[in-house]
Amino acid sequence: MNRVVVLTDSRYLGQRMPGALVEVLRGRGAPAVLALADRLVAEVRAEGAAAPEPVRWTGQEPALRPGDLVVPRTRNAFALSLLFRAQLSGVRVVNRWEAVQAVRDKPHAVLLLAQAGVPTPRTFLTDRPASLAYLPAAAWPLLLKPPYGDNGHGIVRVDSPRDLERLPWPEGMVLAQHYVDVAGVDVKLYGVGEEVWAVRRPSPLLAPDEWEEPVPLPVTRELWTLAHACRDAFGLELYGVDVLPSPAGPLVVDVNDFPNYTGIAEAPDAVADLVESRLMEVVPA
Known part of the structure; x- marks a missing residue:
């Protein structure tokens, strides 16, 4: 039987999603598996001339099959590599690796x-914060964002070029947007x-x-x-x-x-409806 494999990591276990989705699917009798990427090991192999080798996530469930459906809620780099490998092997996903990346x-x-x-607000890209000092006065204040930010972490407000002089910036590239109050x-x-x-x-x-x-x-x-x-x-x-x-x-x-859908009571059922409709799609032979 084809399964829904919800791919996540331990940081999301205390959040509403994806646990609420798994609960709804199991309550409907759908075969749903919760796979935690930070507890898995994946072997990398060259593909054979015949059918692709299934993805094997050691320590969790049997190998993924082309009829399975993977639903990722994760920012974990290893989890996203598992997602990409699943797509290469013909496993369907919601959302696709390209979209998440x-x-x-x-x-x-x-x-x-x-x-x-x-x-969007007026937006600038540059290699380091100091380069922003030459922006016109109308561009300020700015919110500086790291290239791989998550949930607002790492965002810094700068009100003038003077604020850039001693600004610590762990990431090389900078995305800067005009601050809108x-x-x-x-x-x-x-x-x-x-x-x-x-x-x-x-x-x-x-x-x-x-x-x-x-x-x-x-x-x-x-x-x-x-x-x-x-x-x-x-x-x-x-x-x-x-x-x-x-x-x-x-x-x-x-x-x-795949956000948490905070404040949306009907979201778990709506997500489950979409996932089940995708699971029932005919898989090309």
């Missing part, structure tokens, strides 16, 4: 968003296939003790179109979009794969 690589992501015409509140869009939800929430840049529960918002045509534009730019099926509700209109500041 594209949203993780923030400089790549902003280029894709610009190509798709998605509105939205009074500490932004909008999170969540998508599952065609469905879109929206919540108003405290900015991830606030201290944890300032966070409050997200508040559901109506999904306007503008927000729905924005979410789908981001989905299509990356080829995502499960995704989230961080939006600033600026006076000039919504501005996208980040896109992520």
